[in-house]
Amino acid sequence: MPFISQIERQSDYSRFSSSTPIVIDNGGSYFRIGWAGEDDPRVVFRNIVQRPRHKTTGETVTVVGDHNPALLRYFDCTRSGPRSAFDGNVVYQFEIMEYILDFGFDRLGADQSQIDHPVLINECPCNPNQSRCRMAELLFESYGVSSIAYGVDAAFSYKYNQKKGICASNGLAICSGFMSSHAIPFVNGEPVFEACCRTNVGGYHVTDYLKQLLSLKYPHHSTKLTWEKVEDLKMENCYIAPDYASEVKIFQKGDKEAEEKTRCWQLPWTPAPVEEQPSEEEIARKAERKERQGQRLREMAEAKRTSRINELENEIRGLDFLVKQLEHVPENDVPAFLRDTGYASKQEIESNLAKATQSLRKAKGEQVENEEKGDTSNAEKYNLLHVPDEMLTSEQLRDKKRQLFLKSTAEARQRAKQRKLEQELEREKQMKLEEAKRLENPELYLDLLRAKYQELSEKVEQRKRQKTNGNNTNGKQNGSGGVGRGERLNAAQRERMRLLASAAFDRGKGEDTFGRDDEDWQLYKLMSRDNNDDEDDNEADLARVSARLREIDPTFVPKSETGSPAEPPGFRPLTKEDFQILMGVERFRCPEVLFHPNLIGIEQAGLGEMAGISLRRLPSNDEALEERITKSIFLTGGSCQYPGMIERLETEIRMLRPCGSAINIVRAYDPILDAWRGASQYASDMQLFQQQTFSRDDYFEKGEDWLRGYKFRYTLT
Template sequence: MPFISRTIRQSDYSRFPSTCPIVIDNGGSYFRIGWAGETDPRLVFRNIVLRPRHKTTGETVTIVGDQDPTLLRYFDCTRSGPRSAFDNNVVYQFEIMEYILDFGFDRMGVDGSQCMPSFFLEITAFGVDAAFSYKYNQQLGVCDKDGLAICSGFATSHVIPIKVDHEISRFTWEKVEDLKMEHCYIAPDYASEVRLFQKGTKEAKEKTRCWQLPWVPPPTEEPPSEDEIARKAAIKERQGQRLREMAEAKRSSRINELENQLQGFEFLLQQLAYVQESDVPSFLAKGEQVESESKADPSTTEKFPLVNIPDEMLTPEQLKEKRKQLFLKTTTEGRQRAKQKRFEEEMERERQNQQDEEKRLENPELYLEQLRAKYKELSEKVEQRKCLKINGGSTNGNHNVSGGVGRGERLNAAQNERMRLLTTAAFDRGKGPDEDEAELARVTSRLQDIDPKFVPKSELGPLQSSTEVPWLRPMTKEDFQIVLGVERFRCPEILFQPNLIGINQAGLDEMVGVSLRRLPSKVEGLEERLTSNVFLTGGSSLYPGMSERLEAGIRMIRPCGSPIKIVKAYDPVFDAWRAAAAYAASLQFPQQTFTRMDYYEKGEDWLHRYQFKYSL
C-alpha cells in the first residue's frame, strides 16, 4: 500500500491514446494534473508529502496532499510533519517531488503493471504559468495583446512584460495557511487601516472575523439540592467545632500553666513568712541560682573566674583564657536571652492566633481572603530580601556599598573581627529572627490549619509561582475561537512591504517600476501600452482590494496622466492549467517540444536558450 489519500483514483486511463499528453501545473501550493484538451484538471491536491508510521506494525506509508483525519487513529502523524519539495518556488527536494509525481500518475489511473508510453517519456515541454494564464485570458478578451503580467502565487511573485524578451524580478514571502486566503484583504492605505483598529471603532469590529473551532459545551451543572446544601453546612459546622475545641484546649493548657505558676508564688510567699527581713535578698538569690542551675544547659554551669579580673593582674596565658571565657559567657547569655525572646514571641503568636480565630468565626470567607493576601505580601518581601542578600545589592567594584564582601570572597582578619562584634551586639540587643520571616511562618501555619487547598510556596515546583494550587476554569466557546482583526490585512501587506517580515526586496508596485525601467528605451510608447494592460493572476490576486491597491501604487511611480488599467484573470488559479492543456492538444505542440536525447546531448544550458513560442 504505497499511498494513502482521500483523492479518488481515475478509471478511464485506457481510453486515452498514448500520444495524448498529460498536463501538470506543479505549483508551490497545489499540484494540478489532467489530460490535454480538457477544460479542468482531473486531480488537485496539496503539494506536500507526509510519511508517518503505523502505530502497531511500524510500517511507513506515504500520504500525499491533505491527510484524512481518520488516519490519526492508526498512524503516528506527530513525528513526521508535512514536507514540500519547493524552496522559494524552486524544487530542491527531488525525492519528495518523485513521491508527488508517482502519486499523481497513480491517481490518474496508471496501473503499476503497465509501462508509461515511450512517447510521453520522450516528448516534454515546459512553460511559464503566468504566460499561459495571460494567453488564455487574451483569448477570452480579458487582456490585450501587449501587457504586464503580475503572477502572485503561494511562495513567489513575478512581474513579466509580455512580448518583451528581457529580465524580470521577484521576491519571496512566508508561507501562510488557508485562513489568509479566506479572510485576508489588501488595505487601500495600510497606516490608516492600522489606526482604525487601534482606535477600536465600530468599523474595525465589523471587519473583525471570528473563526470558531469545533467545541462541545460542557454539561451544565445543576444547582445543589437542599440535602446537599444541608450536608455542606453540617461539614462546615463540624470543622468550626473542631477548631473551637482546639482553641479551647490551648486556652485550658495555658490556664493550667498559669495556675501552676500562681501556686509556686503562693508557696514562695509562705516560705518568706519564716525568713527574717534582712535575709530575704540572700534567700531569693539562692532560690534563683538553684532554679537556673536546674533548668539551664550544662554549658551554662561553667564558671568564668577571670572575666571580672583586670588585665594588668593577669599573665599572658591568663589573658588568653580570659578572652575565651568572655566569648563563652557572651554566647551563653545571648543564647539565654534568645530563648527568652522566643518564649515571648510564642506567647505573642498565641495571642494573635486567638484574635485571628475570633475574626475567622465572625466572617470565615473574608478572613481567609485577607490571610492569603497577607501571605502573598510577606512571601514577596522575604523573597526580595533573599535576592538582595545573594546579589549583594548595588556594587562598587568587587565590594558592595555597605563595605561587605560578595559571595565567595574570603574575609580578612579585620573583617572577621567586625563580624564578631556585630554578632555580639546583636545578642546584646536581644535581636531575634527576622520579623517578616517570623510573621510569614505564623501565617503559613495558620493557612495550613484552616485551608486544605493551600500549598506553601516552598513546596511548589520550579515552574509554579502561585501560592495556591492553580484553579482551572471550565473551557468556554471563546477558548476555541481564532479572532482575526488587524491580521486580516497585515498578513498580505508583505506583498507590498516585504520589509515587515525582514525581507529586503521590492513590493509588487515597486517591482512594476523595476521591470518598466529595464525595458528597451528605443521602443516608443511601450511603457504606456504595458501599464494600460496590467494583468493579475495567481492565488494571491484573489485578495479583495488587490487591484485598487496595485493601481494606486503604480500611479505613484508613473508620470501624471499615464494610462493605467488593472485586469484580473477569469480564474487566477486554474487558467494556467487550462491554457497549457489547450496548448498541449494543439497541432503545433510536437514542433515546440524537445526530447530527452536533446537534453542529454546539449545539456541544461540549451534549455536556458530555448525560445518558447505561444501559437494559440
C-alpha cells in the first residue's frame, strides 16, 4: 500500500526477539508505537487518514498522520478529507484503524503479514466490549500477533508517576485527553472503574472553539487559521482563569492589565512600496515627451484640416460648374440633366453649394454669418409648408410632414433657448435685489432666509414621506392598512387626473372614444406639462436657499448632512496592524469549556464536578479514604498543561469538600508520553506481563466472549 509520509522507517526490527512486546498508545490525537522497555516510542504520528487521488494518473494514495503540503498539491483532496477511527474516545471505524496499524507496523520495520510479537494497546476506561472484540479480531486475524493485553492510558500514566514518587497509591487521576476527560479513583494502586466519571469534552473542543472565535473575529484571515496553526496558538497562549467572571471584567474595562494579557500573532505582511518622487530630469523628460506628442497631434489636426479644405474646395468648384451648366440647359432638358447629376432641383444644388461654402469658412476659421440668409434658407428648407395638400404627390406629402416636424422642433428649441436666457436674466436681477436687501439689513435678511429654508425643507420632507410611507395629509392610513394613489398626489395632480378621467366620457357622451382622434392627445400634453412643477420648484428653491446660506452663514449646516449617516471611508493601504490577530478574552474563554462545557452547548459536568462525582461513587463511605485520595490528585493528558490548571482545579474541588480538607494536586512528569512510558515499563517485565495477555490460541478456542470478563491488573506482584 503506497504511503505518503515524512516519518523514516525503522531498520532494527529483526534485532528484537518474538517475545518482546510491542507497546501501542492509541490516542484520539496521536498514535504512538514502540518496543517495551524503551523510554520513548519509535513512531509518533497523528491518528488520522486521508485518501486523495492523483490529479493526473488518478491513483489513490493513503496519507496517514502528518503529510507534506508541498507534495499534496499534486493530489485532489476535495473529496477525501482527514478521517479518524474514533467516535469520541472509542474506536468504531476499523477500516480506518487498519490503515493506521498498517502504517504504524510498516514504520516500525515489521512485515505487515505476520507480527509475531505480543501487543499491549491502550484503550479508554470502560471500553465497550464490542470495540475490544473488533480490535482483537483485527490484530489476531490480519496481523497474526501472538497475544494481546488491554490497558487504560490514564492508569499507566498514574503508575509510572507513582514509581517516580509524584503521586501516592491512593489518589484520583484526572485525564483530559483529545475528545474526552476522565476522573478515575485509585485505591491501593488499582483503579476503581466503578467510580470513574467521563465528560465528552477535551482538547479537540477547545481548539475548535478557538478556531470559531478567531474566524468570526477575523473573517478575512480565516484561510490562515488552519487547524494545526490554531492548535499551536492554543498551546502557546491559552490559560485557565482563576475566576472566570473576574477575568472577563478585566477585559471589559480594557485597561492596561487587559493590554498586558493580550497576545498578538503577526501574519506575513509585505509593506506597500513607497512611491518615490520623480527627479527634475525625469520631470523634464516627461514634459519634453508630452510636448512632442502634442506637436504630433497638432500636425495631424492641421493635415486633417488641410485635407478637409481641399475636399470642400473641390466640391464647391463642382457645384459652381453644375450651376453654370444648368443656366445653359433648355427648360425641357432640365429634369433629364438633374437626373443624370443626382439632384432633384436647382434649389437643392444651390443649398448644397451654400452649405459647402459655409463649411469651408468654418474650416478656414472665418466668421460665418447665418442671419443674413436665415429667412431665405428657411423658405427653401420648408418650401412645401405653404403648398396645399391637393397639389402635392404622396412623396411630397411625406416630405411636408417631415418639414413640419423639423420646423416645429427648431422653433421649440429656439423658444427654450430664449426662455432660458430670460430666466438667467431674471435670476441675475433677483440676485441683485437680494444683495441690496442683505446690505440694507443683514440680520433681518438672514432670519428671513432661515425661515424660508425651514419652510421649504418641511415641504420637501413631507412630500418624501408621502411617497415612501404612503401616508395621507392627516397622518392616518386608510382602513385597509395601505394608501391609494390619490392620497400620494398633491391637489393639482389630483385635479388633472379628475379632468383626464372625465374627458373620455365627456368626449363620447358616455362612450369611451377618447384617443381616437389626434386632437385628443393634445389634452395629455396639456395635463402632463409641468406635472411635478411644485415639487421640482420646491427642491430647486431649497437648493438655492441652502447654497445662499452656506455663503453668508458659516454656522449653517444643512439637515441632509446632520441626519445622514457618515460616508464609508475611502481606500487606504493595508498596514502591519491589518495582518495582526489579537487574542484577548479568547485566551481563557476557550479552555473554560473544560470546567463549563455548557459554553459550547454540552450539558455535562466539568473537571471540578467530575472529581466530586467520582469521590461520591466510591464503594465505601470512608471519609478517611476520601481524605487520602484528595491528597494525591493527579493530572495527565494533553489538555492539563494550561497555566493555572492546578490552581483553578484546587479551587473547584475545595468548594465540594469540607472546610479544611487537605487537597494536593500534582501534574504528570510528561502528561503526553507518560501513558506510553508506563505501558512500556509494565510490558518490560516479561514474566508478569504474560499473565495479563490474551493469546491467539485463547482467541480461537474461547472466542470473543472471553473478553467480557477480561480485567487488567496494574499492580505487579
